[in-house]
Amino acid sequence: MNAGQWLHRALALVLGLIGCQSAPTDADPSRHDEEASTVASSEGARAAMASARALLPPQSGALASFSTSSDVGPFERVGDSRIVTRFAPPRCQEGRCPLETELPAFASGWTRIRAASLDVSFRLSGAFDVPARSGGKMLVYSEAFGGHGTIFQGVREDRAEDLILFERRPDVERLEYRVAIHGVAGLRFVANTLEFLDASGAPRLRIAPPRVYMSPRAEGVAAASATLSVNGCRVDESPAPPWGRPPVSPCTTDGPSDACVCIVSVDWTGGGISYPALVDPAWIATSSMAHWRMHATATKLPDGRVLVAGGRDLDTIDLESAEVFDPGSGTWAVVESMGLARKKHTATRLQDGNVLVVGGSRNYFGETSSVERYDWQTGTWTSESSMPAPRSDHVAVSLMDGRVLVAGGRGVPLYVRETILFDPATGSWLDAGDLTYARDGHTATRLSDGRVAVIGGHDGALGASIAAIEIFDPASGVWSLGPDLVSGRYLHASIGQHGDDVLVIGGQRDSYGRVASVESCNLGSGAPGCTELPSLNHARREHTAVELSTGFVMVTGGFGQLGDSVSSSVELFDPSSKTWSLTGSLVDPRESHLATLLDDGSVLVVGGNASSKTTGGAERWLAASNGMPCISGGECLSGHCVDDVCCKAACKGICNGCSEAKTGLPDGTCSPVAKHPCNAYLCLPSGECANSCETDSDCMPDHVCSGAATCIPAPPICKDDHAIRDGVAIPCGNYRCGDAGQCLDKCTTNEDCVVEAACTDMNTCVRTAKDGMPPGCACRTTTPAGNEAGACVILMAIVVRVHRRRPGAPRPRERSMREEA
Incomplete structure (x- = not known):
């Protein structure tokens, strides 16, 4: 290490300790023009990786992201202090590019992350100057924290992981990071998550709620939550969605409002952690959710954003967290968490735009009757009256009058027949009668007249799939049996079509296994029934x-x-x-x-x-825009795929096309094809060819309508000085067109010539107007010895004399009287 580098590190340490250090100014991590060398691996690093993997659940996010990822390239040392990895291949999708991440060559150095316009660096206080070694998909800094904590760092397109393995309990169960920010317009701290915002209020990077992994205990718990805290910077703690709100400036010191250093702590004191343990704070791009989850719910809100709530994460932990997706920026932001963690629940949008979350299940506790309401404007939750009995795996549908119908599911006993109604105006539950068949794995669809159809499902008592459709009429409050499915099924999907038709798609059929069959069920009052469609x-x-x-x-x-x-x-x-x-x-x-x-x-x-x-x-x-390639109209925003490109209109018929190859115009615009496809007939407004005619106007210009109502080639036509043949004008030169539709090739009188020509003694039409002769003045002898011929000869000589004088030529100089004499 040279003197300049030593001085830089010393200054960084001092400034970091007093909390006023500016963001590091190392070279752009995207630059790879410096000489690079692969980071060496070691047996110790691989052994440490094995120890860490042993503490992670098989499906853990850290393990899934970094120990088996195939798109992370080798770690390369660039210069003395930077380590980068290149993705194979680097890819940007929908305008979102991978995080640009630099890892430190020594554990005491800075990790730098660039996300959009944000530039964030962090380093762990108390880390020693231990060099990095490659453990495969992660860097390993052996015993670099306090002499007994091994640090692991790894990267992927959407995240940077920073894990610390403690073989024994540390003196203080707490980590402290110095976080230098540049270009960060605001910090938002909600639900144990720290978000870094750009000037528009959109989150671009987050520190997700940290986890502590340990050896499974008798009760099966293998992970616990740690607590984040932020000091030295201002944070916005409002759970309301951040987009469109002015960010809270994070910096409290003099200088740029978007460049300062914060202290972020991770604390797991009193969490009952057994050791060895692995602490995992993750830095994640907001193009992904804050939590990995399944069996969650997604609800579109009145402003077009989407609320995702609950579910189960990679660590098999049920989640109370919720987050919102903003389509405009393509980013996620956390909102206030629910009061109760749950999965396999329902979420139903109410008429006021708020969302009702009902029931669900929880590890070790089974089904719940808990009900909560989300306020989409404030990002907060409030408790509602609980259901009369717990249930999960049920269905919930909003009725036209604003009430919510809940039907079926699992509870006590295992499968539930009871249905209930929630009234948002009073916050109370009402009995809505019983289903004929208790079921789960079913679907529910609201019909055009407000009735609700419950379709298929699984009867756990009988161990069989259900074909019966049951229909609830809100007006009478009565359930009735509808038509049966052609094939009973569960874990399928259903979609209401126009009118009272419902599309029932796929699913499971007892011993038949998973099916590809599709049915269309008409549930109207006319002739209800289900028919099979193509699979x-x-x-x-x-x-x-x-x-x-x-x-x-x-x-x-x-x-x-x-x-x-x-x-x-x-x-x-x-x-x-x-x-x-x-x-x-x-x-x-x-x-x-x-x-x-x-x-x-x-x-x-x-x-x-x-x-x-x-x-x-x-x-x-x-959806593809007009002009983009397509296979089906469903791929196109317009719904029309014509000539293998998305088309602005349906563009039907042989006469129309939507590709440049057919029309000569840019792809995506419906226009007549360049080559007329209908022979003698015109194109109809439908785009198809006509096949009969009533008048000549029904035929192409070079055709006429015959007595047999067919278009036939038109006979040649004469018009003044040209003939028309096959729709093409043929000039006749100096001659007129003859009665047979042919151009004359000789004349006997001036009438056989065009106006500008005259018939000569040689029976040819000679154009005379350009020679200055009046139209119709042809030199011919009218009588054997008449004076007209002589006059014409004289006139022609004068014309020739005049025309020999070039235009613009100087006139002869007039002679003087003496010269004249």
Whole structure:
């Protein structure tokens, strides 16, 4: 280490201790122009990694993200103090690019993260100057904290992990970080989560609620929560969504309002932690949820944002947390947590835009009757009257009068027949009668007239799938049996179509396993019944189905046909042709996930389970704009796929096209095709070719309507100085067009010539107007010895003399009288 580097480190230490240090000014981590060398590995680093892995649950986020990730390249040392890793390949999706992360060459150094316009660096107070060694997918700083805590650091596109392994209880169960911020307009501290905001109020980076992992105890608990705290900087503690609100300036010292140093602490004192233990504070991009979760709920709010609440995370811990997705910025922000952790609950949007969360289940406690209401404007929760009995895996539907119907599910006993109604105006529950069949794994769809259809499900007492459809009429408060499904099923999806038709998709059928069959059920008052439609391309259960703004239905993910295989396939249903088509794939295979149609026509897919690993990544399917390639109209924002491109209009018929290859115009615009496809006939407004005629106007210009109502080629036509043949004007030169529709090639009188020409003695038409002769003055002998011929010769000589004088030539000089003499 040279003197300049030693001085830099000494100054950084002093300034960091007094809490007024500016953000580090190392070179941009995206620059790789310095000579790089791969970080060396060691047996000790690999052994430490094995010890850490032993404390992590098999599906833990830290383990899933860093110990087996295939897209993280080798760690490379750049210069004396920086270590970077390159993703293979680096990728940006929907305008969001991976975090740019620099790791320190020594445990006492700074970790730097760049997210959009934000530049954040942190270092662990009390860390020794221990060099980094590669443990495979993470860097290892052996016994670098207090002489007995080993530090692990790893990176991925959307997160940077900073874990500390304690083999024994430390003197103080607390970590303290110096966090230097630059370009950060505000800090928001809600629900044990610290968010870093840009100038618009959008979160771009967060410190997620930290966890402490330990060896499983007798009661099976393997993880506990630690507490975050922030000092030295101002924070916004309002749970209201941050977008559009002025950020609270974080810096309290003189200088730039967006560049200062904060102290962030992680504390697990009194948490009953057994050792060895692994402390895990994670830095996560806000393009992903703060928590990995499955069996959660997603509800679109009046402002177009989406609330996701509850569920179970990677550590098999039930969550009380909630967060909101903002489609405009593509970011997530945490809001106030629910009062009770839960999964397999329901969330229903009320008429005032607030959200009612009902029931669910909890580890070690079973089903709950708890009910909470979320205020979408303040980001807060309030408790409501509990249900008469606990239940989970039920369905909940908002009625037209604002009440919420809850039906079926699991409870006490195992499967529930009772249905109940919640009145938001009074906050009370009312009995709504019993189902004929107790069930879970069912769906509920509100029909156009306000009735609610409960479809399929599983009868645990009988151990059989249910084909019966039961319909609730809010006006009478009575349940009645509707038509049966063609095939009983559960863990399926259903979508209400136009009128009282319901599309029932996939699911599980007892010994038949997962099915691809699809049914359309008419539940109107006319002739109710279910009929089979063309099947999905792939059998699936625990998938999602969303009706797009174009009327197409999108089905995503689910368990596939075989074993525990989880699907990433996506299918689109065309309601006009009643057919399914495959269209692309999810980035991550998933089941028990959430899919929500957004106001711009895109679909947000979040959470779920994939190969026993809960996924926290959010995916957004965007409908293709006009001119983009497509396979099905469901892929297009317009709903029209023509000539393999998304088209602004339906563009039907052989006469129209939407590709440049057919029309000569840019892709995506419906226009007549460049080459007329109908031969003698015109194109109809429908875009098809006419096949008969009544008048000549029904035919192409070079055709006429015959007596047989067919278009035939028109005979040649003469018009003055040109003939018209096959719609093309043919000039006749100096001659006129003859009666037979042909141009004359000789003349006998001036009438055989055009006006500007005259017929000569050689029976040819000669143009005379350009030679200065009046039209019609042709030199010909009218009598054998008449004077007219001589006069004409004289006149022509004069004309020739005049025309020999070039235009603009100087006139001869006039002679003087003497010269004249």
